[in-house]
Amino acid sequence: MKIYTSPHPPTAPSPRESLYTFLFQTHWSDHIPTTAAFIDSSTPNVITRAELKDATLCLAHGLRSEHSRMGGVPLARGDVVVIFSPNSLTYPVALLGGIAAGLCISLASAAHTPRDLEYQWTDCRAKAIMVHPSLLHVALMMFERLDISLAEARRRIVLADYACALARQTAGEFICMSDIMCKGSLEQEERFDGDRAEETTLLCYSSGTTGNPKGVELTHSSLVGALDSLPSSWPTFRSSSPRMLGLVPFYHILGAMQVLMAEVLRGCAVVIASGFDPVSFCRNVETYKITHACIVPPICLALVMHPAMSQFDMTSLEYLLCGAAPLSISLLTAFKEKVQALGVDAALIQGYGLTETIGFLLPTRDWVRKAGSIGLLGSNYEARLVSESGQDVEEGSPGELWLRGPGVFKGYLGNIEATKASITEDGWFKTGDILTVDSEGYWAVIDRKKEMIKYKGYQVAPAELESLLLEHPDxxxxxxxxxxxxxxxTELPRAYVVHTRPLELGMRRKFATDVGKWVNDRVARHKQLRGGIVVVDVIPKSPSGKILRRILRDQAELEVKAAKAVKSKL
Structure with missing residues (x-):
């Protein structure tokens, strides 16, 4: 068995304690309490590290004690509470306050439709939901779909109105976060010491390719272990006051881990942005002297193509960490040429991780020399490259990445079969991604064994869209x-469908257009079939009935090339 180890020095075993204890007790004295923790880029609101700790302990007390006194459902240790919010100053308070209360927090995409939210709510058996005022209508529609009365929905909704002016217009008769936070504070967080650190504290949903999204169980121990392994990989700042621009969605594992939790541990202030456009991004860099940010490839492309980078002072920028989807060499080269032309000394590095674990980061010093690499294996992790036959591949050959280490997830919620298929008895997590490693220990992603589609960093499960399409009567x-x-x-989802009866060419085109509109009304924006819909006579399948996606991909590639050739002649 060939086992690769990290070139970074191993750290001491991580403490077996709650994530909150790790951040706000064990490492509390690492940074000055009066320094900013989070800054709202759209308002003057700032919350310091000390204020963050106070606010989260107040919310923890409110959720465990005051919520039921105000007519809400009682919440006890281990109960699941969903957070449904866009990026805002509310988010870190809600997330860390819920963890301090000993609750299990399930992060829901702010792009969820009522149908999406209903599935997650039901699957994780949530008892309550902390919902941002701007998304309250979606939550109410979800409860309607579940035949839950408005009176009962009000017992389960906490309006996440912390530092939110919009809440005053929508509060009505709902229990508000601000109300339950002003009734007292926990003297200390709920403890998860020793074996109790193996209890699940975070439930993120990772779309599967063979069914509905799966709940990924992340324990206190796995999150602490993951965070504890990061410092040896972190770039060294030139600035004495580093600040991150937090614009990737906080409900995504990249946002939750790398922006909210890691930056609190690191002592960097996070400037919160609710969305992305090139001008706002560059203006925020200039205004707040941003040193770093997590991005996805479409954001990088927009920065390269848009003139905004030359219209603002970007010289404070030290690096951008690109994740959630592969970054092409051509885009990396274009970024390098642009920042060099502007005199900006900023690196564009890649990392690698999944909802189930983290593992790799490219050192900033190597961003040009090792372009295309995801970097070095993180401290305390082990890796293998395995062939389809289950044997370790020869050095230099591609293989499926198996990871073992402190940050690997516990399992898939209520899905023993999927957990056993993904985690071996001796603790190896089968990532489903094909990688290589060079003689210097730098890794690169070759392909995804999994069939997931990644649209602008969002995960789109083919099976989920196929299931929806089969609900169409035709x-x-x-x-x-x-x-x-x-x-x-980015990748775009493209559907091939078989009509109930043969159609002529003109009718096929009209039908495809109608199906596109039908799908758009039923899915989140990132799941829309932007790659097109094609009516075919048959879907290629194996004898066992499995869709032969490679044939469909090859067909799609030929169709796209043909369309480009026709367009170029016009």
Missing amino acids: IVDAGVVGIVSEELA
Whole structure:
């Protein structure tokens, strides 16, 4: 068995304690309490580290004690509470306050439709939901779909109105976060010492390729272990006051881990942005002297193509960490040329992780020399490259990445079969991604064994869209694949559907258009079939009935090339 180890020095065993204890007790004295923790880029609101600790302990007390006194459902240790919010100053308070209360927090995409939210709520058996005022209507529609009365919904909704002016217009008769936070404070957080650190504290949903999204169980121990392994990989700042621009969604594991939790541990202030556009991004860099940010490839492409970078002072920027999807060499080269032309000394580095674990980060010193690499294996992790036959591949050959280490997830919620298929008895997590490693220990992603489509960093499960398409009364079969858009630097979901009866060419086009509108009304924006819909006679399948996606991908590639050739002649 060939086991690769990290080139970084191993750290001492991580403390077996709660994530909150790790951040606000064990490492509390690492940084000055009066320094900013989070800054709202859209308002003058700032919350210091000390204020963050106070606010989260107040919320923890409110959730465990005051919520039920005000008519809400009682919440006890281990109960699941969903957070449904866009990026805002509310988010870190809600997340860390819920963890301090000993609750299990499930992060819901702010792009969820009522249907999406209903599935997650039901699957994780949530008892309550902390919802931002701007998304209250979606939560109420979810409860309607579940035949839960408005009176009962009010017992389960906590309006996440912390530092939110909009809440005054929508509060009505709902229990508000601000109300339950002003009734007292926990003297200390709920403890999870020793074996109790193996209890689940975070439930993130990772879309699967063979069914509905799966709840990924992250324990206190796995989160502490993951965070504890990061410092040896972190770049060294030139600035004495580093600040991160927090614009990746906080409900995504990249936002929750790398922006909210890691930056609190690191002592860096996070400037919160609720969304991305090139001008706002660059203005925030200039205004707040941003040193670093987590991004996804479409953001990088927009920065390269838009003139905003030359219209603002970007010289404070030291690095951008690109994650959630692969970064092409051509885009990296274009970024390098742009920042060099502007006299900005900023690196563009890649990392690698999944909802289930983290593992790799490229040192900033190597961002040009090792372009395309995801970097070095993190401290305390082990890796293997395994062939389809289950044997370790020869050095230099590609293989499926198996990881073992302190940050690996516990399992998939209520899905023993999927957990056993992904985690071996001796603790190896089968990532489903094909990687290589060079003689210097630098890793690169070659392909995804998994069939997930990644649209601008969002995960889109083909099986989920196929299941929806089969609900259409005129569709008898469907297959969904991703096609690469060079213009948008992302994958686009593309569907192949079989009509219940033969259609002529003109009718096929009209039907495809109608199906697109039908799907758009039922899915979140990132799940829309932006890659097109094609009516075919049959979906290629194996004898066992499995969709042969490679054939569909090859067909899509030929169709896209043909369309480009026709367009170029016009």
